[in-house]
Amino acid sequence: AQTVTQSQPEMSVQEAETVTLSCTYDTSESDYYLFWYKQPPSRQMILVIRQEAYKQQNATENRFSVNFQKAAKSFSLKISDSQLGDAAMYFCASSGTYKYIFGTGTRLKVLA
Amino acid sequence: GAVVSQHPSRVICKSGTSVKIECRSLDFQATTMFWYRQFPKQSLMLMATSNEGSKATYEQGVEKDKFLINHASLTLSTLTVTSAHPEDSSFYICSADPGQYGEKLFFGSGTQLSVL
Numbered sequence: 001a002q003t004v005t006q007s008q009p010e011m012s013v014q015e016a017e018t019v020t021l022s023c024t025y026d027t028s029e030s031d032y033y034l035f036w037y038k039q040p041p042s043r044q045m046i047l048v049i050r051q052e053a054y055k056q057q058n059a060t061e062n063r064f065s066v067n068f069q070k071a072a073k074s075f076s077l078k079i080s081d082s083q084l085g086d087a088a089m090y091f092c093a094s095s096g097t098y099k100y101i102f103g104t105g106t107r108l109k110v111l112a
Numbered sequence: 113g114a115v116v117s118q119h120p121s122r123v124i125c126k127s128g129t130s131v132k133i134e135c136r137s138l139d140f141q142a143t144t145m146f147w148y149r150q151f152p153k154q155s156l157m158l159m160a161t162s163n164e165g166s167k168a169t170y171e172q173g174v175e176k177d178k179f180l181i182n183h184a185s186l187t188l189s190t191l192t193v194t195s196a197h198p199e200d201s202s203f204y205i206c207s208a209d210p211g212q213y214g215e216k217l218f219f220g221s222g223t224q225l226s227v228l
Contacts (some may be wrong), residue, residue: 045219091155100217102156
């Protein structure tokens with residue numbers, strides 16, 4: 001079975017500060033991918049970052065980076081220099097056997 | 113970038129009627145499309161996986177006769193909510209897989225269904 005767990009329903013960060021969103025997952029697949037998606041109030045899903053499980057190097061996309069700990073099945077998202085536009089729901093997801101499973105989400109508030 | 117068009121964006125219907133939601137990949141072929149349901153302030157729940165030319169694969173607990181999925185071409189999948197009831201009111205999102213395993217999904221903009 002494939003599961004994704006996000007233990008932080010809500011997080012707050014001061015503008016320009018750094019915040020880390022947590023995610024743990026479980027999968028029996030040997031080949032899988034992990035994602036962080038952002039869902040702003042428009043509800044359009046937007047890919048933030050993607051990690052290939054076979055790569056040890058952590059993925060980075062500008063202000064967004066991940067801490068991928070394969071043995072611990074942990075995949076956290078770090079947002080640096082937070083901006084007001086980063087406020088949204090963030091979903092961690094995993095893909096395996098052509099199924100994409102999403103975590104319960106973390107609502108990020110950015111304080112001015 | 114790849115675009116997935118989902119229509120309608122919002123629909124209000126009477127209880128007992130059927131509603132069809134379309135999901136189109138505009139600039140790529142999608143062998144596989146996924147349908148998700150999202151309740152307010154909750155996550156995306158996978159309902160079914162739609163494969164072109166074959167029957168959809170439904171997740172446990174999803175009624176096949178209630179949520180009819182048709183994937184007649186490589187660019188179009190439809191979800192029909194049959195005999196809709198107020199408990200079917202939800203936000204439905206489709207996504208398309210461009211066919212390269214592990215690549216990101218492309219999402220439609222969603223359909224808010226309200227059943228009166």
